[in-house]
Ligand SMILES: NC(=O)C1=CN([C@@H]2O[C@H](COP(=O)(O)OP(=O)(O)OC[C@H]3O[C@@H](n4cnc5c(N)ncnc54)[C@H](OP(=O)(O)O)[C@@H]3O)[C@@H](O)[C@H]2O)C=CC1
């Protein structure tokens with residue numbers, strides 16, 4: 482099937498007349514659909530529609546805008562089976578994860594629809610008796626959203642929902658690998674009856690469509706999730722044009738396991754954090770730092786559990802881990818594994834599975850390394866695949882020092898029953914999110930999401946903090962009331 486851009490409330494063929502073929506990561510011969518390879522004039526048209534629509538959208542009440550978000554949530558919930566299935570076919574995460582992500586997107590729409598009932602701004606006492614002094618929030622205008630393939634419905638929605646509820650309009654460019662997922666989000670908002678031009682989606686290459694969104698003068702802010710290289714280039718261009726920018730980028734997230742931890746619990750946190758979604762999360766666990774007293778026991782249990790994981794077609798119910806999302810991603814992961822083999826000891830995995838039924842997919846075995854030097858590539862670079870590095874340390878202090886020895890600062894976790902050290906860990910970690918006895922991955926919509934150091938720039942996403950990015954403050958001095 483051939484899909485089209487969504488511009489000004491209509492499905493429109495790209496000005497180029499060109500389409501790219503989107504295929505399944507489980508089987509590169511299975512075609513998911515054909516999607517536009519748009520040109521810059523498609524972006525210009527979408528931005529113009531978003532600019533026109535902004536004039537009336539910003540005047541609606543929060544509650545009126547919230548109605549569309551609530552209806553979009555209902556659409557996703559009503560169609561979770563089909564959309565979840567297609568997400569799995571297109572991205573490769575398991576069916577349970579695919580459906581879970583659709584419901585997560587619905588709950589994000591619901592959360593921001595409910596923001597329409599929350600207070601906005603402050604009333605502040607003035608020095609003058611007859612001045613009513615208060616702050617309110619105003620939207621920015623058309624916002625450009627550039628989104629990745631690893632959470633192909635949740636991330637577009639967690640950017641779009643706050644942008645819309647606070648009165649902005651949107652032009653989105655989804656990742657090349659997962660356009661169908663965003664097409665469902667457009668369909669949800671279209672079915673909800675959202676006014677023409679309020680949301681627009683232009684498919685195509687980052688270097689063409691993304692570039693034009695970033696530099697178009699009528700786009701007032703850019704929210705991006707993806708690699709550090711692309712993110713920083715986008716930021717430089719956008720700032721030059723005076724735009725607001727928010728970047729969510731990589732992670733090298735540590736899980737610290739102290740000697741008193743329950744071994745089974747520690748193994749499950751590692752398996753879930755490192756291998757779910759084939760390790761393709763910016764919050765994935767990629768370094769496991771273990772106190773010497775429990776190291777051997779933990780290592781043996783982790784290797785046994787890792788070898789038992791079923792890798793295969795993500796549509797099959799008993800499969801734990803599907804393929805990498807693309808051939809390029811598989812190649813990146815395999816090259817990092819080769820680097821790991823040269824600089825550390827491989828405990829298990831490290832190959833493409835031999836199963837002939839998986840030969841047309843982009844599979845990699847879940848992989849564990851040990852004896853990893855702190856300057857090894859697999860210790861420092863984001864892999865974005867099912868690869869984890871084990872480190873043995875003498876005590877809590879050494880664990881924290883190693884955990885913080887990274888350019889990234891997104892998420893971290895500690896597994897322990899020691900309340901004092903758990904509490905210290907929450908203070909000691911240079912990360913935007915800290916977990917105690919839960920995996921490094923995961924994000925609830927009602928709390929801020931984002932990192933320190935090279936992981937993020939700009940204000941946090943999600944929760945109430947999202948208002949900081951998607952609005953600006955207006956201070957009102959109102960005199961003559963008495
Ligand atoms: N933090 C996270 O959640 C993510 C991190 N990554 C990291 O990035 C690595 C590479 O993944 P990749 O998909 O290449 O990530 P990218 O950073 O290249 O892609 C993210 C988004 O940016 C777009 N883009 C690419 N180039 C430009 C540009 N010049 N101007 C504007 N937009 C652009 C992409 O479009 P297009 O798809 O058309 O190229 C996509 O929509 C992964 O291995 C992982 O380490 C990747 C995804 C998510």
Ligand SMILES: O=C(O)CCC(=O)C(=O)O
Nearest residue numbers: 761762763764922923924
């Ligand atoms: O951990 C999660 O569920 C969200 C992770 C994420 O946002 C990402 O990988 O881009």
